[in-house]
């Protein structure tokens with residue numbers, strides 16, 4: 555979706571979702587697993603961001619955290635925020651849940667301690683709902699409404715005993731005020747929009763009567779039934795063959811342009827990521843280790859892990875006679891990171907990598923839209939200076955209690 559790369563010039567007011575310092579841990583009998591450990595990223599309206607990384611790197615847990623679907627023994631830890639910024643929704647929820655509202659008027663202490671944070675002034679609603687702190691009753695109003703999600707296996711989202719029409723209509727009735735319009739017409743229109751032929755007929759059929767690719771289209775239609783602002787796609791094409799995969803990616807691209815959807819696209823496939831993303835976040839062992847506009851990431855990767863992932867794309871290195879893979883596996887993060895989790899597999903590893911935790915820094919001092927968490931950067935500093943910068947930032951981040959107020963940012 556490279557036509558969206560010009561969006562870098564858009565203002566932060568277009569940001570619909572900001573994830574900041576997200577840490578989600580599972581407290582098992584044996585150990586605590588920091589599945590997501592300090593991840594931050596922004597999503598703008600109409601933008602597709604990719605999250606890519608090997609199996610176990612924390613991609614799905616990131617998605618489930620945003621959706622409020624982390625199940626016990628998992629929990630989002632204090633200090634995390636997931637700010638959903640759609641003004642209409644923020645306003646509506648503030649009316650519905652007045653006990654959950656925090657008012658800020660610029661100077662002085664904020665009033666209240668709720669998850670719905672409202673800024674005063676300028677006539678328009680500015681503010682956000684912090685999904686990391688929101689009680690389930692608030693999250694439920696957003697999940698499946700403002701933010702929808704589709705998964706790898708479409709059958710997990712479809713009920714085998716109901717017709718496709720019934721399931722889409724149920725989603726429509728649940729989330730949309732159709733204002734008297736015919737719900738069957740609306741459902742048929744949605745199926746047409748996702749490219750299902752003979753939509754009227756299709757409404758009367760059952761999920762098993764469709765192919766895998768068509769089922770995924772139906773699931774996308776159900777997600778659109780609630781007219782979301784944000785669509786999270788967790789490996790939606792992984793189970794499909796290459797041709798069908800390409801068709802689904804095209805469909806998502808079209809739908810995004812028509813509806814100004816923000817899309818978070820999760821996959822372990824670098825090829826797919828390059829096709830669909832405006833901006834890419836590379837995830838490793840719970841941390842985002844590099845973020846850049848898609849083009850930059852592919853032409854000028856910084857983190858040794860990203861470079862390893864790119865080298866393992868078939869056909870990218872015609873000279874190489876066999877596929878390079880990165881030796882070893884993603885470690886299970888069972889304590890907060892104090893060093894570089896990639897160091898044991900890294901061809902560039904040096905002494906400090908086992909002692910200092912790499913913070914997210916600009917690749918060069920001036921490259922503000924390309925950051926990486928690797929002690930080799932910023933590139934234009936000496937190695938000692940770079941390491942010192944990471945140490946300094948690390949102290950700033952972890953001193954005192956993890957809860958940071960907006961005023962301290």
Ligand SMILES: Nc1ncnc2c1ncn2[C@@H]1O[C@H](COP(=O)(O)OP(=O)(O)OP(=O)(O)O)[C@@H](O)[C@H]1O
Nearest residue numbers: 580587589608609610611612613614615616822886
């Ligand atoms: N319910 C759970 N209980 C304990 N640990 C969990 C749970 N769910 C996830 N984890 C752990 O969290 C880490 C991240 O898992 P996650 O599913 O997010 O990885 P992923 O990047 O989506 O991988 P994949 O590409 O295989 O889907 C893994 O170490 C996993 O074992």
Ligand code: NI
Nearest residue numbers: 613614615788
């Ligand atoms: Ni996953």
